[in-house]
Amino acid sequence: MTDALTQSASPAPSGIDDEDLIEIVNEVWDAYLQQPGAEPVEAHVPVEHRMITAAVSITGAWEGHVRVLVPPAAATDITALMLAMAVDEVTDQDITDAMGELINVVGGNVKNRGAQPAKLGLPVVATGKMLFPATLETHRLTVSWRSTDSITFSVLHVNPERAGFPITAKTR
Numbered sequence: 001m002t003d004a005l006t007q008s009a010s011p012a013p014s015g016i017d018d019e020d021l022i023e024i025v026n027e028v029w030d031a032y033l034q035q036p037g038a039e040p041v042e043a044h045v046p047v048e049h050r051m052i053t054a055a056v057s058i059t060g061a062w063e064g065h066v067r068v069l070v071p072p073a074a075a076t077d078i079t080a081l082m083l084a085m086a087v088d089e090v091t092d093q094d095i096t097d098a099m100g101e102l103i104n105v106v107g108g109n110v111k112n113r114g115a116q117p118a119k120l121g122l123p124v125v126a127t128g129k130m131l132f133p134a135t136l137e138t139h140r141l142t143v144s145w146r147s148t149d150s151i152t153f154s155v156l157h158v159n160p161e162r163a164g165f166p167i168t169a170k171t172r
Helices: 018-033 072-083 092-113
Strands: 006-008 052-060 064-070 118-120 124-127 135-145 149-158
Touching (some): 018 072, 018 092, 064 072, 064 092, 072 092, 072 135, 072 149, 092 118
Antiparallel strands (some): 052 118, 135 149
């Protein structure tokens, strides 16, 4: 998948490049899903109302998030593969757990390959698109799932110029 289609801004404060994201996704496809390399797609993926979004934060030398957007049918298929279950046995909680694990593994690899020191937060999974308004997308990789759905992985950098006000504690 070395010719995968990615979109990135330059330079990436995370310390990773497009090739790192491609390699990480391919490693996950192989290790967790026992699938051949993820097939890249060029088209913009419309966000469905029921799209599953999973994200994890990275803090330290850089501040940001790693996010994946997965259509519901693909999330069900991926969950069944990850948990070695029949598709008709997959529950909403199974999907939440599997998508959390998927983004945790991808995010952990981004953290490990990126600028150090870095810490990985806990994964968050939701139905619909999670918005990160004070961020800049530095990397995007959209891949095809079984030729019917598209899954989008993004690395988002917190833009200090747009970040909220700092939190200060009041002392007594």
